[in-house]
Amino acid sequence: MTSSPPATPVVEGWFTDGAEPALIAARCTACGDLVFPPTAAAACRNPRCAGEEHEAVALSRRGRVWSCTDAQYQPPAPYVAPQTEGEPWRPFALAAVELPEGLVVLGQVADGFGVGDLRVDSEVELVVEVLHVDESGPRTTYRWKPVAS
Amino acid sequence: MSGVSGRSGVVVAGVGMHPWGKWGRSFVEYGVHAARRALADAGVAWADVDLVVGGETVRNGYAGYVAGSTFAQALGWNGARVATSYAACATGAQAIDTARARILAGLSDVALVVGADTTPKGFLKPNAGERWDDPDWLRFRVLGMTNPMYFALYARRRMDLYGATSEDFAAVKVKNARHGLANDNARYRKEVSVEDVLASAVVSDPLHLLDICATSDGAAAVVLVSDACAARLGLADPVRVAAVSTVTPTYPQAVIDMPLLATDSTAAVAAGERTFKESIGAAAYEEAGIGPEDVDVAEVYDLSTALELDWMEDLGLCARGEAESLLRAGETTIGGRIPVNPSGGLACFGEAVPAQAIAQVCELAWQLRGQATGRQVEGARVGVTANQGLFGHGSSVVLVR
Ligand SMILES: [Zn+2]
Numbered sequence: 001m002t003s004s005p006p007a008t009p010v011v012e013g014w015f016t017d018g019a020e021p022a023l024i025a026a027r028c029t030a031c032g033d034l035v036f037p038p039t040a041a042a043a044c045r046n047p048r049c050a051g052e053e054h055e056a057v058a059l060s061r062r063g064r065v066w067s068c069t070d071a072q073y074q075p076p077a078p079y080v081a082p083q084t085e086g087e088p089w090r091p092f093a094l095a096a097v098e099l100p101e102g103l104v105v106l107g108q109v110a111d112g113f114g115v116g117d118l119r120v121d122s123e124v125e126l127v128v129e130v131l132h133v134d135e136s137g138p139r140t141t142y143r144w145k146p147v148a149s
Numbered sequence: 150m151s152g153v154s155g156r157s158g159v160v161v162a163g164v165g166m167h168p169w170g171k172w173g174r175s176f177v178e179y180g181v182h183a184a185r186r187a188l189a190d191a192g193v194a195w196a197d198v199d200l201v202v203g204g205e206t207v208r209n210g211y212a213g214y215v216a217g218s219t220f221a222q223a224l225g226w227n228g229a230r231v232a233t234s235y236a237a238c239a240t241g242a243q244a245i246d247t248a249r250a251r252i253l254a255g256l257s258d259v260a261l262v263v264g265a266d267t268t269p270k271g272f273l274k275p276n277a278g279e280r281w282d283d284p285d286w287l288r289f290r291v292l293g294m295t296n297p298m299y300f301a302l303y304a305r306r307r308m309d310l311y312g313a314t315s316e317d318f319a320a321v322k323v324k325n326a327r328h329g330l331a332n333d334n335a336r337y338r339k340e341v342s343v344e345d346v347l348a349s350a351v352v353s354d355p356l357h358l359l360d361i362c363a364t365s366d367g368a369a370a371v372v373l374v375s376d377a378c379a380a381r382l383g384l385a386d387p388v389r390v391a392a393v394s395t396v397t398p399t400y401p402q403a404v405i406d407m408p409l410l411a412t413d414s415t416a417a418v419a420a421g422e423r424t425f426k427e428s429i430g431a432a433a434y435e436e437a438g439i440g441p442e443d444v445d446v447a448e449v450y451d452l453s454t455a456l457e458l459d460w461m462e463d464l465g466l467c468a469r470g471e472a473e474s475l476l477r478a479g480e481t482t483i484g485g486r487i488p489v490n491p492s493g494g495l496a497c498f499g500e501a502v503p504a505q506a507i508a509q510v511c512e513l514a515w516q517l518r519g520q521a522t523g524r525q526v527e528g529a530r531v532g533v534t535a536n537q538g539l540f541g542h543g544s545s546v547v548l549v550r
Binding site for chain 1: 352
């Protein structure tokens with residue numbers, strides 16, 4: 001029996017895994033501006049800042065829903081469906097979440113939850129789940145999970 | 150209205166369109182059709198055009214990347230200067246702005262602006278290939294985020310913040326469908342009921358299929374001329390371009406925008422007084438020397454029904470959160486206080502990207518001349534357009550007469 005390949009993030013460097021996963025932003029060392037997804041560019045996007053260096057910092061794991069929706073039809077490529085062949089595609093929900101650091105981040109909603117579980121201003125928490133499986137094995141992503149109130 | 154001078158110097162001498170649809174023919178053919186109509190409307194010979202500006206189409210090969218020269222060749226090389234603009238959905242307005250700037254600079258007397266598109270079926274999707282540094286590719290791969298999902302985020306927010314309902318969104322479609330009934334250039338000319346909209350499939354909650362605009366083939370063209378040329382053509386009381394706003398966002402852009410995965414952060418700099426969409430209209434009003442209270446008619450980008458309501462507020466036609474009450478009171482219907490999308494809007498046209506912002510200008514020209522048969526806003530003298538595209542593009546054009 002062969003062991004299955006280990007799960008890897010769909011994009012390297014966007015989030016940490018483990019018990020308390022978090023998004024990784026690039027922070028300008030000069031002005032403190034935060035960029036997600038973390039930029040590879042050196043120059044700060046703040047037009048009044050000449051900063052040319054960013055450092056990786058973890059963002060808050062909890063935020064509030066700015067808005068939410070779902071996909072009731074399968075999106076076109078380069079979207080990759082999570083189901084294996086023969087299985088029907090399942091709709092998924094997506095939320096725009098406002099973090100205390102002052103930015104709104106789009107993310108899929110955790111498996112098993114839909115728009116009915118969310119409304120503007122409700123609280124969510126970051127989790128890491130499998131997005132789909134490709135030739136290198138399971139690919140993980142960050143998702144927003146409703147916080148039971 | 151009288152008393153609005155705007156910035157004179159650029160006159161809309163002629164407008165023309167190729168009807169929107171799914172015709173399956175070359176965008177060049179549509180563009181030439183629209184161009185010839187606009188030239189005939191202006192009473193200008195193609196040989197006398199000294200500048201042609203094309204709106205680029207990205208889905209039709211190299212000919213689309215160099216649309217300006219493609220149209221010039223198809224009309225018959227005449228030695229005119231040439232430019233091609235690309236600004237996503239604001240492409241047409243940027244093309245108009247390019248022509249206007251050369252006229253105002255005294256470098257052009259007669260300019261032809263053309264946008265045309267032939268579109269694929271279904272969701273607009275990114276070009277092929279793996280591009281891990283392209284947000285437009287990443288949003289599909291990492292999030293499965295289609296354009297309608299962005300529209301749905303804005304719609305859901307209206308519901309939770311302002312009490313909008315699915316019936317309100319449907320009422321926008323009903324109104325626009327009625328407006329477009331008599332418009333020969335519209336693709337969909339059929340009455341739609343609130344029940345029809347609500348019975349159509351939900352694409353992305355809360356938006357139904359009939360809340361979301363389709364993609365279409367189509368073309369629109371305008372002939373812009375200098376004051377001196379307008380006088381030579383004997384144009385009395387012509388429609389003038391009072392403003393073209395193509396401002397970019399101001400950092401930090403704190404409202405999520407297609408095709409990005411996140412907003413700028415307010416960690417280093419607080420969000421500004423105006424959102425990006427508000428700033429697009431504000432710059433147009435400032436340039437024209439008018440305010441929203443002077444506007445008689447508006448053509449706004451109803452990529453979704455709910456977005457029309459957002460635009461009414463972004464343009465200052467009503468206060469934030471009040472668009473639904475205007476809609477319900479019939480004030481945005483032809484005959485109301487501020488008719489919105491008398492052409493039928495994207496609801497009746499579907500989007501032909503590089504042509505759409507030009508089509509908005511064509512409609513306002515007809516409205517201000519009193520030639521919008523079957524959909525005329527009586528006595529309209531000031532019109533405004535609003536439009537937004539990917540990657541920080543947007544536009545607002547003010548026409549006055
Ligand atoms: Zn900085």
